[in-house]
Amino acid sequence: MKIIFNSNLDDPAEWIPELKARMPELEVEVWPDIADPRAIDAALIWTQPPDGLKGYPNLKAILSLGAGINQLDLASLPQGVPLARLIDPALTEAMKDFCLYAALRYQRQFDDHAAAQAQRKWIYRQPRAKAQTRVGVMGLGELGGAAARALADLGFAVRGWARTSKSIDRVRCFTGAEGLEPFARETDILICLLPLTAATRGILNKTLFRMLPTGARLVNPGRGAHLIEADLLAALETGRIAHAMLDVFSQEPLPPEHPFWSHPKIVVTPHVASFCTAVSAAPVLVENFHRAMAGRPLLNQVDLDRGY
Amino acid sequence: MKIIFNSNLDDPAEWIPELKARMPELEVEVWPDIADPRAIDAALIWTQPPDGLKGYPNLKAILSLGAGINQLDLASLPQGVPLARLIDPALTEAMKDFCLYAALRYQRQFDDHAAAQAQRKWIYRQPRAKAQTRVGVMGLGELGGAAARALADLGFAVRGWARTSKSIDRVRCFTGAEGLEPFARETDILICLLPLTAATRGILNKTLFRMLPTGARLVNPGRGAHLIEADLLAALETGRIAHAMLDVFSQEPLPPEHPFWSHPKIVVTPHVASFCTAVSAAPVLVENFHRAMAGRPLLNQVDLDRGY
Numbered sequence: 001m002k003i004i005f006n007s008n009l010d011d012p013a014e015w016i017p018e019l020k021a022r023m024p025e026l027e028v029e030v031w032p033d034i035a036d037p038r039a040i041d042a043a044l045i046w047t048q049p050p051d052g053l054k055g056y057p058n059l060k061a062i063l064s065l066g067a068g069i070n071q072l073d074l075a076s077l078p079q080g081v082p083l084a085r086l087i088d089p090a091l092t093e094a095m096k097d098f099c100l101y102a103a104l105r106y107q108r109q110f111d112d113h114a115a116a117q118a119q120r121k122w123i124y125r126q127p128r129a130k131a132q133t134r135v136g137v138m139g140l141g142e143l144g145g146a147a148a149r150a151l152a153d154l155g156f157a158v159r160g161w162a163r164t165s166k167s168i169d170r171v172r173c174f175t176g177a178e179g180l181e182p183f184a185r186e187t188d189i190l191i192c193l194l195p196l197t198a199a200t201r202g203i204l205n206k207t208l209f210r211m212l213p214t215g216a217r218l219v220n221p222g223r224g225a226h227l228i229e230a231d232l233l234a235a236l237e238t239g240r241i242a243h244a245m246l247d248v249f250s251q252e253p254l255p256p257e258h259p260f261w262s263h264p265k266i267v268v269t270p271h272v273a274s275f276c277t278a279v280s281a282a283p284v285l286v287e288n289f290h291r292a293m294a295g296r297p298l299l300n301q302v303d304l305d306r307g308y
Numbered sequence: 309m310k311i312i313f314n315s316n317l318d319d320p321a322e323w324i325p326e327l328k329a330r331m332p333e334l335e336v337e338v339w340p341d342i343a344d345p346r347a348i349d350a351a352l353i354w355t356q357p358p359d360g361l362k363g364y365p366n367l368k369a370i371l372s373l374g375a376g377i378n379q380l381d382l383a384s385l386p387q388g389v390p391l392a393r394l395i396d397p398a399l400t401e402a403m404k405d406f407c408l409y410a411a412l413r414y415q416r417q418f419d420d421h422a423a424a425q426a427q428r429k430w431i432y433r434q435p436r437a438k439a440q441t442r443v444g445v446m447g448l449g450e451l452g453g454a455a456a457r458a459l460a461d462l463g464f465a466v467r468g469w470a471r472t473s474k475s476i477d478r479v480r481c482f483t484g485a486e487g488l489e490p491f492a493r494e495t496d497i498l499i500c501l502l503p504l505t506a507a508t509r510g511i512l513n514k515t516l517f518r519m520l521p522t523g524a525r526l527v528n529p530g531r532g533a534h535l536i537e538a539d540l541l542a543a544l545e546t547g548r549i550a551h552a553m554l555d556v557f558s559q560e561p562l563p564p565e566h567p568f569w570s571h572p573k574i575v576v577t578p579h580v581a582s583f584c585t586a587v588s589a590a591p592v593l594v595e596n597f598h599r600a601m602a603g604r605p606l607l608n609q610v611d612l613d614r615g616y
Contacts, residue, residue, distance in 0.1 A: 124578045125580070
């Protein structure tokens, strides 16, 4: 079996040995050094190569190197080739930790303490208990479900919202358009882990923000296009949202002139909430290589109608 | 039973109802409104009243409103009256969360991200895995033991150091003076949760810092007097210590002119790493009131020779 590898973030020298250790017969060609496009069975890519993979007539699978596929221009990819997202245990674990960190940061008032430190002021205040701190997780799939469970395990009062009905122990779940307002009204810390689809694009907007309690916090480790940036700036101005942690942006890298960088109520991180590692992802990828060669459905195969 | 209550931090209106709900016969007098000092059976105090409790001839117990007793001037208290620290489940839980937060903050490089944000720079870097991040906990008692277990549960590589030999699952424990150097050499994130005694005063000093790997992080939610402040400033200067989170200080509130406030590599929080709450502490206190009246040993009774 022979694959093409292409990424502007991932080092093939890190990934190829992990894959070959589990599948010695695998041959990997790193774009643009492709000997014969007809010999390529599958593509392992974060970003697509400029030729869009259309010149590879025997491609049996396109495997993303990330949890999403929004970095890909689907129209430029060959139609009918199964496409899969990459969900590995390390990705889920890192995202869960990011959410725990964010929830503790807000519950324990570390941002207030940082503001007081900047003014050399000692302001002692006991935080609201975790059991009285309501964390609302939007998206209850692989990542959102794991985050919601971990937050509940730590003792937060967790609510979840998803497109379809979900049941998670100790998490109060809300569903669909009619569930959004009752969910948002009970959310002190809002975490967005939705997939990016036509239905969720721009969902973090002024209509949603007005449903939140005054002084709510926003955490977005999902996708930048979930957020209407101007609506967040306005909500921070009125105090409807007290503070935000943003890890993803409509344009990445976030341009140097962007107002988020210097906003006193926004923490910017450079798309680091989660990441796959070669050692953790290799078993999932090798399984999907075997499935591709056998013509079987892929793990985490994308349903293009649903959008994820 | 009748007690005296005194604190410069805790509101008696919050504590008295929780205590009386569990012990209706309890009478509480808030200093300085004491009708008859001879009628007082026990003292519940954070800070001692100016009279030092020596004018209360029938005092059977002195109960601290905190985990430590270092806020008290022991010489001014009546000798021979049993003294107890207050360890309640909320205190342990809050301290554990503070340590999880601090470890994630450093492992996930949030301080580097904050420095990059201040410069409007997008610097993508994957963190070292938790299993390769060595957290060293000094002090393995009620608080340090709980923190070490929780950090190990989360996946960190945890080491512990204590005066006497301890055994904690998945925590590599080092003991006594001869164990300090091998412990410190393997510690990327050092968390101090020791009791403050003659033996631990000033233990966070240049000798210890020189044993740490270059670029180590220091977290001190213990007591301010554990730290030699000038040695920390010097270690931050050389880079031996890359960053510090300090919650306690030799002088509290930290004076406005103190260099820690504006140090770019120090996070100052106002002694909030942990705290008792009335609802969580009341059962422990009521148990100790009963023990005091019966002349039995107190929960968390202080051994004055040991110092905690």
